[in-house]
Amino acid sequence: MLDIKLIREQGETVHNQLNRRGPGTSADLDRLLEIDKQRRDALNQSQTLKNKKKTLSAEVGNLKKKGQDASGPMEEVKQLNVQIKEWDDKSNSLDEQVRSTLLKIPNLPSETTPDGADESQNQEVRQWGGKPSFDFKPKNHVELGETLGLLDLKRAAKISGARFAVFKGQGAALLRALIQFMLNTQTRDNGYEELYPPVLVNEDSLMGTGQLPKFEEDLFKLRDDELFLIPTAEVPVTNYHRDEILPEESLPVKYAAYTLCFRREAGSYGKDTQGIIRQHQFDKVELVKFVKPEHSYDELEKLVADAESILQKLNLHYRVVNLCTGDLGFSAAKTYDLEVWLPSQNTYREISSCSNFTDYQARRAMIRYKGKDGGKPELVHTLNGSGLAAGRLFVAVLENYQQADGSIQIPEPLQLYLNGQTQLG
RNA sequence: GGAGAGGUGGCCGAGUGGUUGAAGGCGCACGCUUGGAAAGCGUGUGUAGGCUUAUACCCUACCGAGGGUUCGAAUCCCUCCCUCUCCGCCA
Secondary structure, eight states: OOOHHHHHHSHHHHHHHHHTTSTTTTTTHHHHHHHHHHHHHHHHHHHHHHHHHHHHHHHHHHHHHTTOOOHHHHHHHHHHHHHHHHHHHHHHHHHHHHHHHHHTSOOOOOTTSOOOSSGGGOEEEEEESOOOOOSSOOOOHHHHHHHTTSEEHHHHHHHTOTTOOEEOTHHHHHHHHHHHHHHHIIIIISOOEEEOOOSEEOHHHHHHHTOTTTTGGGSOBOSSSSOEEOSSTHHHHHGGGTTEEEEGGGOSEEEEEEEEEEOOOTTOTTSSOSTTSSOSEEEEEEEEEEEOGGGHHHHHHHHHHHHHHHHHHTTOOEEEEEOOTTTOOSSOSEEEEEEEEETTTTEEEEEEEEEEOTTHHHHHHTEEEEETTEEEEEEOEEEEEEEEEHHHHHHHHHHHTBOTTSOEEOOHHHHGGGTTOOEEO
8 A cells, every 4th residue: 555645745756656557557646635635624623523522521520520510511512422423424434435545556666667568578687597408399297297197187177177286196295395395495594484374364464465455356265254265375474464563673574484375367268278387276485574664675686586596406497587567566566577497388487476565565464663762663665475386396397307208307406305216207 | 063251551460431541560761870780769661643844742543343322431332353261073
């Protein structure tokens, strides 16, 4: 959520920054300011009257104590109450309008986020490693996985439907090894504390991180309870500190969380229908940070490096992309995607998305910090990034480590997690 | 699911209709004291909104959330949420 004061004081700048995301993004601003003005007027009216009421009530108390007649001020307060109720109703309703409008306005893009209409205008920042060369035609992960008995997509469709997978035997073990490897790396080497949170969350949590109210159609919702399945661990982990004031000296706070993630994928019909690239249910290790505002962009660079370290240890070729304004997520100010090389598609595919949300989520979720020496609490900046998406990493390992005979070589760092095994199939 | 207890400031804990943002204690900050420290003494110590150049002053609100009664509610009434204990059920 943007700061209403910022909109009041620098409306022009906010307007321009928002419209970098696309024409019309800031359409509501003038109307918003008008409502806000009315809201403050109503509030002032109500507060003035309440002040009067307080004085009169005290007078009633005093008069009664002395045994004198208090019916005059009592009657006066009764009439004040009618007016107060009117102004309060008005100001509450206007306040609600301001809030609901603000909740639907996205974050301002960073200065360092490139302008662009869609993903084709994302900026490649760097590449790491090199494309593997094959002296045979590399197979895709579906063919590899099904031939080797690692994946069973047909039965998954029978059990649940499209966009679900069964990982089987060595495939299940590999997925588990990847998760374990990622968690260990992030907690032991990169200094994150592990959290294992609920995957069902309430509406407030989804408001806090920005999935609601605008993107309900992307979420699985329970029918009989006001709960949603999380689309990412960002939701429970960021909301872990909702409505809290963190001690300044505890920052930066860094968490790594493995969870299942659930997405309806409405609106992506026909995309990635083959295989396990795009699933309704997938596994992910997520990294979340709470930091001081002045450090958040440095922390974003470190976060990306932490996510990259997984791909580097597994020696997988990838590139880092700075998302342009047209591709930038709703709550983010700046996002780097990590895209891993997939030989079968002869292209890079997103395997991690690392974002700085500045104070946008913190203001929605009221996550602040305060120094020891007093002073006002200030909003933290929140960041998060996949470290990494396990299903897609599974795909990358299969495709990049496939051998001419159809077997899969197991990357050295994973062998420890697979009882020393060196290949699959 | 059944029965009961409870939700007050960073923490503990008073407070059952009157000026209480809230006693007392702990913690914390600053000062005095000291060779230094402890103890002791003193002062201060919530959040949001409005107003504002201002994190100053002032005003309003907040004692789990929402509604109600009343001139006046942390205190009374209603609804909901959460926590704890016992029983049942269960991975």
